[in-house]
Amino acid sequence: MRVVGIDPGLRITGYACVHGDPWRPAIAEAGVFRLDKVAKTADSAESVSARLVELERDVADLIANTKPDLVAVEAMFSNPKHPATVIKMAHGRGVVLLAIRKAGVPLLELRPAEVKKSLTGSGQATKEQMQLSVQRFFKLAEPPKPADVADALAIAVTGLQRSATQPA
Numbered sequence: 575m576r577v578v579g580i581d582p583g584l585r586i587t588g589y590a591c592v593h594g595d596p597w598r599p600a601i602a603e604a605g606v607f608r609l610d611k612v613a614k615t616a617d618s619a620e621s622v623s624a625r626l627v628e629l630e631r632d633v634a635d636l637i638a639n640t641k642p643d644l645v646a647v648e649a650m651f652s653n654p655k656h657p658a659t660v661i662k663m664a665h666g667r668g669v670v671l672l673a674i675r676k677a678g679v680p681l682l683e684l685r686p687a688e689v690k691k692s693l694t695g696s697g698q699a700t701k702e703q704m705q706l707s708v709q710r711f712f713k714l715a716e717p718p719k720p721a722d723v724a725d726a727l728a729i730a731v732t733g734l735q736r737s738a739t740q741p742a
Contacts, residue, residue, distance in 0.1 A: 575737060576602065578642040578679075579730025580633070581722050584625055585609055587632070588722030591640040592730040596738040599731060601712060603640060603739040605634040606722050609666075622662070626669045633673035645674045645735025646682045648689065648725070682733050689725070692732040704728055 581588035590604035609625040609632075636732075637645065647670055650660065674681050687697030693707040701724075705717035708724040711731065718724040 575644065575734060576640060576642045577730045577734040577737065578636065578640055578645045579726045579728070579733055580645065580647045580670055581725040581729060582647060582663065582670045583609075583722065584622070584629075584662045584666040586720065587642065587666065587670070588720075588724075588726035589608055589633075589636055590723065590726040590729065591636075591642060592734055596735040598733075599734055601727065604723050604727055606720060606726075611731045622665060626665060629666055630669045630673050631709065633670050634677065637677040637679055642679055644680050644682055644737055646684055646729050646736075647671065647674070647680050648729055650682045651684050660698060682736065684729055684732055684736075689728050689732045692735065693728045701725075 576591060576593040579590045579592070585608070589607065591602040592599040594600045594738040602645065607629060609628055647667070650664060650667060671681065690699040690704060691697040693711060694703050696703070699707070701721040705719070705721055707725040708714070708727050709717040712727065718727060729736055
């Protein structure tokens with residue numbers, strides 16, 4: 575089974591494709607989509623819409639190239655200290671969900687705490703703890719950078735493991 579994991583964002587979206595044994599999968603591909611190359615006027619409606627178009631194209635291409643059996647996406651979470659951030663993230667996440675739906679690939683939404691707990695044992699793990707756990711899990715020479723790549727790998731692995739333990 576091939577699973578793509580996506581950590582959606584409006585500036586940087588992490589992605590990863592894993593396959594094979596759910597508890598010792600191989601990495602087929604991992605990286606980030608940097609969405610700041612279209613427009614530099616960060617908060618204008620035109621800039622946001624341009625980034626969303628770019629994100630939809632990037633996700634559609636990722637799905638077409640990796641041919642996953644499942645796409646796992648991080649579910650929404652909010653931080654009361656930064657309400658504007660969750661609104662912007664929701665725009666990007668919505669486009670990701672649309673691209674997945676248009677591709678006809680099954681979708682699994684995972685809560686951030688569930689993903690963190692699956693790799694670190696704690697639903698409250700920090701970005702740094704996630705990077706180190708992903709490094710250990712995949713036996714990488716160094717932690718994945720930026721943190722969005724580690725998050726996407728963790729999302730993909732959690733999706734792969736969940737699909738292996740739940741009945742079809």
